[in-house]
Amino acid sequence: MSIQEGSPAARWADIGVNLGDRQFRDDAEAVLERARQAGVELMLLTGTSVAESRQALALCRDFPDRGLLATAGVHPHNARSFDDDARAELAGLLDQPEVAAAGEMGLDFNRDFSPRPDQEKAFESQLALAAEKQLPVFLHQRDAHPRFLPLLRAWRDRLPAAVVHCFTDQRRPLYDYLDLDCYIGITGWVCDERRGKELAALVPDIPADRLLVETDAPYLLPRDLPETPAVKRRNEPCHLPWIGRRLAALRGEDEAELAARTLANTYRFLNLPAPDRD
Incomplete structure (x- = not known):
């Protein structure tokens, strides 16, 4: 079984794909086709600035039959550029039907x-905007939990759903986010025997109805892939089943069942009806 095949019946959702990254500029269609062949039926394209949010929306429209949805937001790295004009443009993007989450x-x-x-100002303003639009939020936190948690807690009851994307933190933050009824996004970090050991130990603690899976492509290529990627050192959504296989092993679960459950969790997180399989 190749790394792209996974369980024959498994259907997956990748909640974090940076398809607008320049690494995908020349072969986005081929990347999406490999994802389809691997069983990835839904991909959430990440917006990390106003411009990249526009690009994520454009990609959804360029490939309307590939199961693409987008987020729109400003990443903390880009918070210095967040102003009233950026907020107004984000508000317009969040009204588009292809944009399923804020962030x-x-x-x-x-x-x-x-x-x-600047990061705190941009974060609070976007939380308020998501609450106004009643959209789920796609969250980033790194080395900032003591400040991040109270800001999120202040808005959580007004938000329909939240996912802490690319979780790599420790036990206490994990339980804090679960106490706020957040989803937890796990990437190929868990496939790294050097950096991912602590995360691997926490994976079984994530409730089945709170687990989401993501590649964060083109970043975080799983370190233990048995085959050379189509483009060296570049992660792709087609590698999601490999991450899912690792999660299933860590949790003592069947891979196809974990795929089905995390797919259903994704539809629920995005407040979308699951497709009719009949």
């Missing part, structure tokens, strides 16, 4: 590419 938004105190006050 990527949050705090990143690891790299501090934007000043922390």
Whole structure:
């Protein structure tokens, strides 16, 4: 069985794909076809700035039959560019039918590419906008949990759903987010025997109805892939079943059942009806 095949009956959702990244500029259609062949039926394209949110929406419209939806938001790395004009444009993007969630938004105190006050201002403003639009939120947190948690908690009851994307943190933050009824997005980080050991130990603690799966492509290529990727060192949605296989093993679950459950969780997170399989 190749890394793209997974369980024959498995259908997957990838909640984090940066398809607008320049690494996909020349072969986006081939990337989407490989994802389809791997059983990935739904992909959420990540918006990390106003421009990239526009691009994610455009890609959904360029490939209308590939199960693509988008987020619209400003990543904390880009928070210094968040102003009234950016907020107004995001508001318009969030009204588009292809845009299913607000974000990527949050705090990143690891790299501090934007000043922390700018990050907090952008985060709070986007939480308010998501509450106004009644859209789920796609969240980023790195080395900022003590500040991130109270900001999220203040808005959580007004938001329909929330996912902490690319979770790589420790036990206490995990339980804090679960206490706020958040979904938890797990990437190929869990496939790294060096950096992912602590995360691997936490994976069984995530309730079955709160688990989501993502590649964060083209980033976070699973370190233990048995085959060379189509483009060296580039992650793709077609590798999602490999991540799912690792999660199923860690949780002692059947791979096809985990695929079906995380797919259903994704539809529920996005407040979308699951497709009729008959």
